[in-house]
Amino acid sequence: MSQKHNVDIPPRHRPFQPAILAISLAVIVLLIHVPGISRLLGPLWALVIYDLIVAGAAIYAAFLATHLWRAHERGEKLSLVWGYIATGLILWALGEIIWSSDQLWGGNSLPYPSMADVFWILGYFPLIFALGLRYYMLGVIPNKGWQIASLAVYLGLFGLAVWMILLPIYTDADTTRVFEKTVNLLYPIGDLIVGFLAAVLLMVLIDGTLFRSWGLVALGFFCAAVSDLLYTWAVWQGTFEVNPAGGTNFGSATINVLYAAFYLFVAVGLYRQARSKNAI
Numbered sequence: 553m554s555q556k557h558n559v560d561i562p563p564r565h566r567p568f569q570p571a572i573l574a575i576s577l578a579v580i581v582l583l584i585h586v587p588g589i590s591r592l593l594g595p596l597w598a599l600v601i602y603d604l605i606v607a608g609a610a611i612y613a614a615f616l617a618t619h620l621w622r623a624h625e626r627g628e629k630l631s632l633v634w635g636y637i638a639t640g641l642i643l644w645a646l647g648e649i650i651w652s653s654d655q656l657w658g659g660n661s662l663p664y665p666s667m668a669d670v671f672w673i674l675g676y677f678p679l680i681f682a683l684g685l686r687y688y689m690l691g692v693i694p695n696k697g698w699q700i701a702s703l704a705v706y707l708g709l710f711g712l713a714v715w716m717i718l719l720p721i722y723t724d725a726d727t728t729r730v731f732e733k734t735v736n737l738l739y740p741i742g743d744l745i746v747g748f749l750a751a752v753l754l755m756v757l758i759d760g761t762l763f764r765s766w767g768l769v770a771l772g773f774f775c776a777a778v779s780d781l782l783y784t785w786a787v788w789q790g791t792f793e794v795n796p797a798g799g800t801n802f803g804s805a806t807i808n809v810l811y812a813a814f815y816l817f818v819a820v821g822l823y824r825q826a827r828s829k830n831a832i
Contacts, residue, residue, distance in 0.1 A: 570823045574816040574817075574819065577605050577816060578809075580601065580605065581812040584598050584601055584796045585805040593796075599655060599656065602812070603652035603655060604652075606812050607648045609812070609815035609819050610645040611645050611648075613641050613645070614641040614642045614644075617641050617642075617822055618642070620634040620826050623829045623830070629685065632685060633682045633689070634682075637678070637682045639675075639678040640676070640679035643674050643675035644675040644679075646668075647671035647672040648668075650662070650666070650668040650671070654668075655794075673742070676745075676746065679746060679773070680749065683746065683749035683750060683770070684749055687749060687752055687753055690753075690756055690757075693756075699755045703752070706747075710748065713740065713744060713781055714744075717740045717785055717788070718737065721740070721784075721788070724736075746773050750770045750772075750773040750777060751774055753766070754767060764821075765821050765822075765825040766821065768817050769818050769821035769822060769825075770821075771817050772813070772815065772816070772817030772818035772819075775811070775813045775814040775817060776810075776811065779811040779814060780811075782807045786807060791804070
């Protein structure tokens with residue numbers, strides 16, 4: 553087997569239009585959360601713009617991951633990594649499509665948990681495996697002072713999330729349905745694991761050539777974990793506002809922006825890697 557199939561190839565230095573598109577979309581997401589602009593757009597159009605950006609980026613990220621999967625020979629470790637990432641992103645994209653369709657046309661008729669939650673929960677498993685395998689393949693252990701300090705800070709936040717989110721959900725006497733309580737617990741557990749793996753990957757990639765592709769993917773998943781954990785906490789506190797034009801507070805806007813940034817970062821990172829592999 554040739555050497556090029558065993559390692560990631562650094563992306564080419566060339567004009568990168570998708571990055572400009574991603575930045576433009578991120579600016580749009582920020583703008584629709586500005587009170588004056590969100591009121592001008594109204595509840596429907598603010599939600600339409602946000603959901604189309606999120607769902608579109610999710611679908612494109614799944615498309616790119618699938619092409620990267622197919623670009624590697626079967627049996628390679630990187631093939632496994634991309635296969636699991638593609639599977640996870642496809643599941644999450646299906647969740648986004650179901651959720652957005654219900655918000656825009658279904659009148660928020662989905663029960664909780666819904667089929668969207670099933671796809672999202674299932675997506676955690678292949679994504680966690682992929683991030684863990686990618687870190688194992690790099691064979692680099694955080695050993696610098698700032699890396700150890702960052703890891704210590706994350707572990708502190710990890711413990712805080714367990715105390716403020718997991719324990720209240722677990723001890724909640726109002727939620728008696730076992731399936732609902734299980735889903736409520738699986739989300740933050742999955743986010744904490746994804747966030748940890750993404751943070752470690754970021755620490756070992758930040759000084760290397762792969763940061764412009766794999767680093768962006770890891771950064772995206774870290775944004776997803778933070779956004780989801782903040783969302784779970786905000787919903788628990790009753791302070792989250794779904795619609796950008798519905799009186800969004802700063803916390804809700806931060807959650808929405810981070811969530812959109814997740815898919816945009818991942819899509820840009822995947823595009824760079826796909827171009828380097830001539831997968832697209």
